[in-house]
Amino acid sequence: MTLQQKVPVTPPAARSRKNVVAPWGLGAALAALLFFVAALVAPQVLATHDPYALDLANALQAPSLAHWFGTDESGRDLYSRVVWGTRDSLLIGIGATAVSLTIALILGAIAALAGKYVAGTVNRVIEVLFAFPTLLLALLLVTVIGPSAFSQVFAVGVGTSPGYARMIRGQILSAKNSGYVEAATALGHSRGRILRHHVIPNAIRPLVAVIALSVGQSIVWASSLAFLGLGVAPPSPEWGALLDAGRLYITQAPWLTVIPGLVIVTLAIAATTIGKHIQASLEKGEK
Amino acid sequence: MTTLVTEIRTDAVGVAPTGDPRLSVHNLHVGFTRGGAFHEVVKDVSFDLHAGQCIAIVGESGSGKSVTARSIVGLTGRNATVESATISLDGEDLTTVGEKRWREIRGRRIGFILQDALVSLDPLRPVGKEIEEALKLHGWGDRSSRKRKVIELLDSVGVPHPELRARQRPDELSGGLRQRALIASALALDPEIIIADEPTTALDVTVQAQVLSLLDDTKSRGVSIILISHDLSVVAHLADHILVMKGGVVVESGPAQQVLTRPEHEYTKSLIGAVPSEHTRGRRLGPELDIVATAHPTRFAEEFADYTGPVLEARNLVKRFRSPDGSVSTAVNDVSFELQPGTTLGIVGESGSGKSTTARIALALTGADEGSVTLLGREWSSIRESQRRPLRKRISVVYQDPLSSFDPRWNTERILLDAVTDEEPSTLAEKKARVRELLAQVGLTDAVLPRFPLQLSGGQRQRVAIARALAPSPSVIVLDEAVSALDVSIQAQILDLLVELQKQIGLSYLFISHDLGVISHISDTVLVMKDGAVVERGTADDVFNRPQHPYTQQLVGSLPTLDQEIP
Structure with missing residues (x-):
């Protein structure tokens, strides 16, 4: 047996290399979000024209320097309409998310924490609702209450809630069965204190990321409803309504549908990207 | 006494390996690039492996032992830098072979056994x-x-x-x-060579003995073995030659018998000294502790001041579980015990023996189907949780995995503040002072207060868990595999700490473990459990030196140990 402890033949030099990936995706998402928030707060600053001003002489103009996104059939500036429509679209998205998460929290918490029979019943209800496609559920509700901005918010909120309810139930259950809750029980803490200090905060924390994701998705769903004529009606510049209005001119003026579509996609991607980053940074804290 | 001491192989010393080595590793360096910085985790490791020989690489977590093994078969991963003068297999240089050739070598020439x-x-x-x-x-x-x-x-x-x-x-x-x-x-x-990375770590002691003897048979058929382990007593069974690694460096290497009986390096000595066993009972495993622990006076402590009976008493506990297919299994079958004040009751058993369920019943976290538990002479298992809650301050628990027992959102200070009893209207400043006192009792400094559990080392985490258990000034602490996940030197520190706390505060421990060495080191009385039932009970001395039940005899016989008597 020979065993040497020689001086290394080729001493590995201490290296340092920067291989941190620049989060340019996050930067772009934040920039997009900043634009939308500005459009929400002060559309008059960003808009170049009056979104409702008719100019029939310049109807259906292609995008140009004068009209960045082109003009619609009545000569209204599409860019300005998109900017002014941000408020409606975002508020519908945020409102729907608020409705959705509120319903989800209530149902999810009952399904996780209530007694056997109540929890079982609520759980079945969530599962039955979950079995419906989101849009179908939303359509059903709008049909019942009639198309309006309010029904759009409500329908999308209810339509997306079963998925979140299931998620919240899972979060609460895993927190409830965790080692730290058992440790707190062993310390003699009361049930209420454990719920307040451990179960609820740990169940809700992952929702921060979900909120961002959900706003983006809700806008897509709300736009779908508006596109089908079941939301805010034209001439409102809400993005789904813009899509719906442009539909008639899709062969002559495709920008009228393509550009609002791209705007919706941009917002959805920006919200999703930010949501994912929030999620990743939360998980990093846990591992 | 002889049953405990597995003789260290002596035949290996006389067998001088002849001829060219089968595997030769010279000046191996391995480093990883993480977060832009380069960390060298294996530094200048060299050894020769001959036919029918077993080389053991021993070290604690982070010592570089597994990385060394993986480098030999080219499995270090993408961001690793392996630099070595030689890794040669029967003369073939392995440092330059391509992926295709590697696939021929792995499996056919070199077999790899992983831990899990x-x-x-x-x-x-x-x-x-x-x-x-x-x-x-x-x-x-x-x-x-x-x-x-x-x-x-x-x-x-x-x-x-x-x-x-x-x-x-x-x-x-x-x-x-x-x-x-x-x-x-x-x-x-x-294959001519087998690399076994912690092959028995997850196994029960009787199964471990079978696996080790299987590897021994393989070796006697001429297969060379590289055995990676954190456990010196496992290695003592099989190894001809031992490399002790620490921080990526081989600190000691030599024939097994020499390393185990006449270690030269301080680290090897401390590793061997840290192994708990029947011989080490009542002795410190590591250096002297500098802690002063005092029981915090509480309302409950005064209330129970005159009580002298057993602190925890279980009578005829039975717990059955119904599996989804409707069959009923009995996890705990007629278990009774008494825990006397200031002593340690060890419950030892293999996986599925019902020892952890017994611990949970003792903590009243699970109800028993039959039987009852009294805590400090009062009804404990049969009362409602709301009545039990104030009494919970008298009994605490430390788990195997402290990480999952801490709320991940909280830092150490918040975790301990949450555990400090607030039965008297005390100010935040008073509570914070108490937290500092607790930290000092478990040998930690205030520096850990702002840190989150993830930012603590395994040993620090377990100390925080013990501090939390001490917070309500309990009479009893249930330790469920509390040292099983720790490196042997950290385990030694924690065991020493527990013994010291018991001496100073007069705590009673219900100590659950699968590890006979740990149980025999720390326990005054021992219960041996198998399939939910107690098969043997008695003083630690009786159970480990004069086991009566065949199962206990088998357990004790399976236990690989170092001979602690050799100076």
Whole structure:
């Protein structure tokens, strides 16, 4: 047996290399979000024209320097309409998310924490609702209450809630069965204190990321409803309504549908990207 | 006494390896690039492995022992930098071979056994198919001869009913059988070298003994073994030569007997000294502790001041579990015990023996189907949780995995503040002072207060868990495998700490472990559990030196130990 402890033949030099990936995706998402928030707060600053001003002489103009996104059939500036429509679209998205998460929290918490029979019943209800496609559920509700901005918010909120309810139930259950809750029980803490200090905060924390994701998705769903004529009606510049209005001119003026579509996609991607980053940074804290 | 002391191999010393080494590793350096910085984790490791020889690489977590083993078979991963003067297998330089050649070498020339068989085996494939795959990939025989070979292999590693087992998936096999299936797949192509990375760490002691003797048989057939382990007593069984690694460096190397009986390096000495066993009872395993612990006066402490009976008493506990298919299994069957004040009751058993369920019943976290528990002479298991809550301050728990027992959102200070009893209206400043006092009792400084559990080392985490358990000034602490996940030197520190706290505060411990060495070191009285029932009970001395029940005798006989009497 020979065993040497020689001086290394080729001493590995201490290296340092920067291989941190620049989060340019996050930067772009934040920039997009900043634009939308500005459009929400002060559309008059960003808009170049009056979104409702008719100019029939310049109807259906292609995008140009004068009209960045082109003009619609009545000569209204599409860019300005998109900017002014941000408020409606975002508020519908945020409102729907608020409705959705509120319903989800209530149902999810009952399904996780209530007694056997109540929890079982609520759980079945969530599962039955979950079995419906989101849009179908939303359509059903709008049909019942009639198309309006309010029904759009409500329908999308209810339509997306079963998925979140299931998620919240899972979060609460895993927190409830965790080692730290058992440790707190062993310390003699009361049930209420454990719920307040451990179960609820740990169940809700992952929702921060979900909120961002959900706003983006809700806008897509709300736009779908508006596109089908079941939301805010034209001439409102809400993005789904813009899509719906442009539909008639899709062969002559495709920008009228393509550009609002791209705007919706941009917002959805920006919200999703930010949501994912929030999620990743939360998980990093846990591992 | 002799039953405890497995003799360290003496035959190896006389056998001078002759001829060229089978595997030669010289000046191995391995480093990883993480977060832009380069960390060298293996520094200048060299050894020669001869036919039929077993080299053991021993070290604690982070010592670089597993990375060393993986480098030999080119499995260090993408961001690793391996620099070595030589890694040669029968003269072939392995530092320059390509991926294709590696695939021929792995399996056929060098077999690899990993620690966790459940992760290493494909969960959806019968184990027989898994082993057959290795044969097929290397173009061994035809279909029917491969089938026969698989059965032969499983039979040779001591798997009963090999035809049946070959058709089962990993989740249908016990831990021991899985590990043996994994060894069978490593042996499938008759490799000349087997690298076994912690092959017995997850196994019960009796199964461990079987696996070790299987590896011993393999070695006597001329196969060379590189055995990676954190456990010196496992290594003592098998190794001819031992490398002790610390921080990526080989701090000591030499023939097994010499390293184990006449260690030269301080670290090796401390490692050997840190192994708890029957011989170390009442002795410190590490250096002297600098802690002063005092019981915090509480309302409850005064209330129970005159009580002198057993602090915890269980009578005829029975717990049954109904499985989804409707069958009923008895996890705890007629278990009774008494825990006297200021003493330690050890409950030892293998996985599935019901020891952890017993601990949970003792903590009233699970109800018993029959029988009862009293805490400090009061009804404990039969009362409502709301009545029990104030009494909970008298009994605490420390778990095996402290990480999962801490709320991940909280830092150390918040965790401990939450545990400090608020039975008297005390100010935040008073509570914070109490937290500092608790930290000092477990040998930690205030520096850990702002840190989150994830930012603490394993030993620090377990100390915080003990501090939390001490916070309400309990009479009893239930320690459920509390030192099982720790490195041996950290384990020694924690055990010393527990013994010291017991001396100073007069705590009573209900100590649950699968590790006979730990139980024999710390316990005054011992219960041996098997299949939910107590098979033997008595003082630690009686149980470990004069075991009566055949199962206890088997357990004690399976225990690989170092001879602590050798200076």
